[in-house]
Amino acid sequence: MAKLEGKNIFLTADGRTYHLGVKKGDLASLIVTVGCEQRARFLASKYLTDVTEVASSRQFYTFTGKYIKGGHRMSIVCIGMGAPMADFFIREASFVLEGEPMAVIRIGSCGIVDFDTAPGTLMLSDESMYCYRNYCHFDGEAALGKKTGECDSRPYLLTAPVKADQHLTDLIEANLKKIGAAVKRGLNCSAETFFACQGRELPLWNDQNADLMKDVTSLGVVSLEMETHQIFHLMHQRQHGVPNGPQSHAASLMIGLVNRNNPSFTSHVSSEDQEKATLAAGEAAFDALVSLVSEGILKPAA
Template identity: 25%
Template sequence: MSRISESDLVINPDGSIYHLNLRPEDLADSVITVGDPDRVAEVSRYFDSIEVRKGKREFITHTGYVGKTLLSVVSTGIGTDNIDIVFNELDALVNIDFETREVKDKLRTLDIIRIGTSGAIQDDLPIGTILAASHGLGLDTLMGFYLAEVDPEDARLLAMVRQHLTGFDAVEPYFTAASSPLTEKIASTLPKGITVTAPGFYAPQGRKVRAAAKFPNLISQLNSFRDGDLRITNLEMETAGIYALAKVLGHRALSINAILASRVKFAFSNNPQQVVDQAIRHVLERI
């Protein structure tokens, strides 16, 4: 088995991985990811005990127990560029021997649950909804750099989406389903839909401030897609990368979205923290 070079996998002098600043023993098999570093403590305040508190840059990790279940909560920051860092380093922590720099013979599978904020693009999804992403549709470039096997059903849906979206020739979308076991465990009672992951917050999500948007009808093009009961429900900046990279690396992933905005009613939550806390408690009660 080939040795991974020092420049491909950077390990700090204390034996921790480069960005996350974690050692292999610091990470649980069940991981909650949040974008905002401050949200890590909002999750871990529900832990019965906290065994690890570590951080570097925007990457903060708390590992502890809820009852007898060991959990880690890790902040990713915003965007799929950060997902690339976090997911490769989470995988390395459990599946690479840091002493030999070789992939382990027996691989571990992580359960990774994103708790994030999002904007709904369907008028029947009110602000305050807790929504599970059945699929992630990526409009960013992350997966253009990875070799990935695409399931036939994901390929079929992606082809339908590409046919539906007109004028997006410069964008190469990708499409990945959520983990079925995690969806059944965490989100069986939640509304579900396709979550679109954009490479930005403003024009890439159809917002108009001062700069002119190249795709002014983005929201209407997205929310009019249908395949039976399946539809595109919301926009954010991480889910598709999480789903696709987790699949490449052999992990299970689910994204839980706290709907703070209605993009079709041009409204934003009056109490966003309460909605996020509802999503956190929902996940912790079922994990």
């Protein structure tokens, strides 16, 4: 059974957050987050020592240990897919860190929107916008008493972009260039869903998304996935309106698996190449987090 902490945070009997499954002391201030448990375990096995693992009943996995370069305490958190899972992660991680400084780098996979970028390229996000289905368009607006089909607003809505932490992003890019990794930096779009909100047209479905990829492309988007915007948005809002509020740093780095706009890129990214890209992304991310500490920008919680 869970109990309330204050008004809104649920904790288990042993003090763990209800979804993420961590308690105070389980989580480092320096965090890499991924969507895939296998990727989390792989990165932990390659880059962390003295690892402790926490698995929650809600399919979150947290690995915390010492980075092999210098021994800084780091966590790798597997969150699954989509904005709701990112919301559980950021809010409950912030709770157990008790308002301390927090840096988060997402490592994941994405579709490539930029016409000239080849699959296998590491896609680094300067900023991220959100694409979500306008349910009022399909279902009507309850507040106005409208019936299904009467609302004539756009079927999909796109937010203004939210910026990544530019210095952290610069550090990641510099680290990738040192090891000769192919990287494309630019605007990301996070989609609410994998199918309709990413312009995938399926028979039988009234998704009205035939022009969605064209719209996203026209805005200069280079990568398309499902989590980056929520992480950036929440890390900005974490310190909103709080004088000298908690330091919050966020960046996002993804392996581009397929080019959605250029059919001439027909080859798939092999498992071996994905593994190499994951290692490059992991090293670049962990080294960037260390730099935040060594430069005095972030002081991790004890």
